[in-house]
Amino acid sequence: MTIPLVVGIDGSEASLEAVDWAADEAVLHGVPLHLLHAAARDHEASELIDAASERVRKGAPSVQLSSEVLHEDATAALVDEGRNAYALVLGSRGLGGLSGMLLGSVSLAVAARADCPVVVVRGAAEHRNTRFGNVVIGVEEGEGSGTAVQFAFREAHARHCRLVAVHAWSAPFGAISTPHVSSPYAPRTHRRPPARVLDDALREASEQYRAPVSRRVIEGPARQALLEAASEADLLVVGARRRQGHLGLQLGLINHAVLHHAPCPIAVVPRI
Structure with missing residues (x-):
């Protein structure tokens, strides 16, 4: 069934x-x-x-x-x-x-x-009735995005449209902005260069679903990057981690922001 x-x-x-x-x-x-x-x-x-x-x-x-x-x-x-x-x-x-x-x-x-x-x-009817041909997925550092990436690929595949994968990052004050190169600041910000974070997150699902993918590595606030991408999206997908020792999910400030302000439907996908 x-x-x-x-x-x-x-x-x-x-x-x-x-x-x-x-x-x-x-x-x-x-x-x-x-x-x-x-x-x-x-x-x-x-x-x-x-x-x-x-x-x-x-x-x-x-x-x-x-x-x-x-x-x-x-x-x-x-x-x-x-x-x-x-x-x-x-x-x-x-x-x-x-x-x-x-x-x-x-x-x-x-x-x-x-x-x-x-x-x-979410979003105005005019937005929802417009086919943009994009499903946007927000990819974060760590393991919280895996299930969300699978969900987003499945949605893009079913819609025969593009998956727009967005990873936003910020270097600590005084660090050089080098998204493709490891730096001494990596342990405090990213264990891997931002571009690699995105590639690693997409690799498994991209082999399963044949959807065209557009990668966006953006230095700046994740909230702003996701909302800008969602302005031309049919669906925005974000992941949510399990809270340690508590029932429910860790939505976080970014998820709260996009849930309140996204101009299109938004899917919150819990990590399995």
């Missing part, structure tokens, strides 16, 4: 946009789509499920569709559902979002705790 792509719905416009994105994604990968509405109390749950189901049937009639209503905390229900999901798809804002918030509390909490990839459908 193929595990489903799960989309959380709450009746907000953002969650309906997530339904549309998830339906297209389910078609792209040939997986079932499962609609989940979770709330402690909601007398309109059946109407929300019916409306979302009708939306899927009109936009993606070939998708194998199922649905579920759970009377419990939304974050807990989604995280639990994610233990057996291809990915979780969420809107960027919920019905309970405060004015001015850039990301709903449920979406942020699920992205920080789920065991599977979590896609937050």
Whole structure:
């Protein structure tokens, strides 16, 4: 049995946009789509499920569709559902979002705790409806990006588009900027030259998926580099490490920034 792509719905416009994105994604990968509405109390749950189901049937009639209503905390229900999901798809804002918030509390909490990839459908409709032909992956130093790189390659391969791999780095004050050459500062900044970090991270997945790759080694803040690349992307992918001794993931400042500001859908992929 193929595990489903799960989309959380709450009746907000953002969650309906997530339904549309998830339906297209389910078609792209040939997986079932499962609609989940979770709330402690909601007398309109059946109407929300019916409306979302009708939306899927009109936009993606070939998708194998199922649905579920759970009377419990939304974050807990989604995280639990994610233990057996291809990915979780969420809107960027919920019905309970405060004015001015850039990301709903449920979406942020699920992205920080789920065991599977979590896609937050961000960005203006004009951006999402434009095919840029790029999937962007942020690659960090260390081992936190491996699963995310596999996910990003798979997405680029399925979309028949380019993978844009971005690795941003910063030399310590006073060090010479030499991204291709080892220096005495390497133990404190990079164990390997930045270009090699990128090459090593991409090597295994590039042998499995035949997608064209564009490499970008950028000296500067990772947040800025990823947001600039995402301005012409169909999807931005970032990795998340497990927190030592704690449940959930280590999203970090960069992931928080792109989750709040990315102009396109963003996938947070936990390290396995």
